[in-house]
Amino acid sequence: MDELRGQAALVTGAGAGLGRAIAVEMARAGAQVAIVDVDEAAAGETVKLVQESGGTALAYRCDVGVRAEVDRTWDAVAADLGRLDIVVNNAGVSFVGPHIIDTTDEVWHQSIDVMQHGVFYGMRAAARHMLPQRSGSVVTISSIRGFSSNPGRIAYCAAKAAVIMMTRVAAAEWGRFGVRANAIAPGVQRTPMWEEDAARGAVDEPGVIRVCPAGRLGEPAEVGRLAVFLSSADAAYINGSCVTIDGGLTTVPVG
Ligand SMILES: NC(=O)c1ccc[n+]([C@@H]2O[C@H](COP(=O)([O-])OP(=O)(O)OC[C@H]3O[C@@H](n4cnc5c(N)ncnc54)[C@H](O)[C@@H]3O)[C@@H](O)[C@H]2O)c1
Numbered sequence: 006m007d008e009l010r011g012q013a014a015l016v017t018g019a020g021a022g023l024g025r026a027i028a029v030e031m032a033r034a035g036a037q038v039a040i041v042d043v044d045e046a047a048a049g050e051t052v053k054l055v056q057e058s059g060g061t062a063l064a065y066r067c068d069v070g071v072r073a074e075v076d077r078t079w080d081a082v083a084a085d086l087g088r089l090d091i092v093v094n095n096a097g098v099s100f101v102g103p104h105i106i107d108t109t110d111e112v113w114h115q116s117i118d119v120m121q122h123g124v125f126y127g128m129r130a131a132a133r134h135m136l137p138q139r140s141g142s143v144v145t146i147s148s149i150r151g152f153s154s155n156p157g158r159i160a161y162c163a164a165k166a167a168v169i170m171m172t173r174v175a176a177a178e179w180g181r182f183g184v185r186a187n188a189i190a191p192g193v194q195r196t197p198m199w200e201e202d203a204a205r206g207a208v209d210e211p212g213v214i215r216v217c218p219a220g221r222l223g224e225p226a227e228v229g230r231l232a233v234f235l236s237s238a239d240a241a242y243i244n245g246s247c248v249t250i251d252g253g254l255t256t257v258p259v260g
Pocket of ligand 1: 017018019020021022023024041042043044047067068069070095096097098119120146147148149190191192193194195196197198199
């Protein structure tokens with residue numbers, strides 16, 4: 006349970022859902038955690054959760070789609086925690102709904118800003134800290150929607166596919182410097198993002214549960230533990246991978 010003892014981890018979008026669970030699991034594994042979110046109050050709630058379970062965390066307000074904010078925040082975290090060993094690019098936004106013909110420029114740009122540009126900024130800022138120290142782990146949260154299409158989500162799918170390849174480029178560039186990059190492709194996890202989409206009828210939860218071989222949605226902590234593993238020494242030979250965690254959902258032909 007202490008595989009990340011002494012390490013400093015930065016998790017984006019850690020004010021809710023998967024990011025919060027990843028932060029909690031990183032802290033349980035012994036890391037000090039920087040809780041980065043555009044929603045400062047939500048980040049503060051996660052800090053409380055981590056502290057209540059005996060861990061160490063600090064909150065940072067940052068919009069990952071804004072380069073200057075990312076650079077400033079990564080520098081501040083490294084200064085405050087004394088090092089930066091793990092970065093989890095997790096922040097995301099979901100606009101399920103219109104098909105391509107009705108997709109607005111705003112939805113396209115906001116999705117790409119947060120989930121592709123944001124990941125690029127996060128990777129680059131991480132590299133500037135990790136390559137000189139010759140160690141580090143960058144984990145990026147993609148989605149099964151990075152390789153399994155979802156009508157009504159062109160921008161989301163595009164960004165999630167892009168970050169899988171960006172992870173492979175990062176792995177190829179950084180491997181010889183002791184820095185690894187991996188992605189996680191979650192299936193359907195019960196988080197505020199999913200609950201909001203389900204509440205407005207944009208997604209079909211009973212349908213997913215019926216089709217998914219696991220017979221249930223995923224739990225955020227399961228993704229959190231996978232992120233811990235990928236960042237630990239046990240995963241030293243895993244670099245450039247995208248690990249699917251979907252209860253078998255994408256193994257099932259539908260229709
Ligand atoms: N929930 C799922 O089923 C699922 C499945 C596959 C992939 N994912 C991915 O996992 C990640 C987390 O999803 P979630 O379900 O926990 O979402 P969520 O909406 O529950 O939480 C997202 C968090 O990110 C923060 N955030 C949003 N935009 C930001 C920005 N520009 N800068 C910083 N923080 C920002 C929000 O404030 C929020 O705290 C996303 O990248 C999402 O695409 C989720």
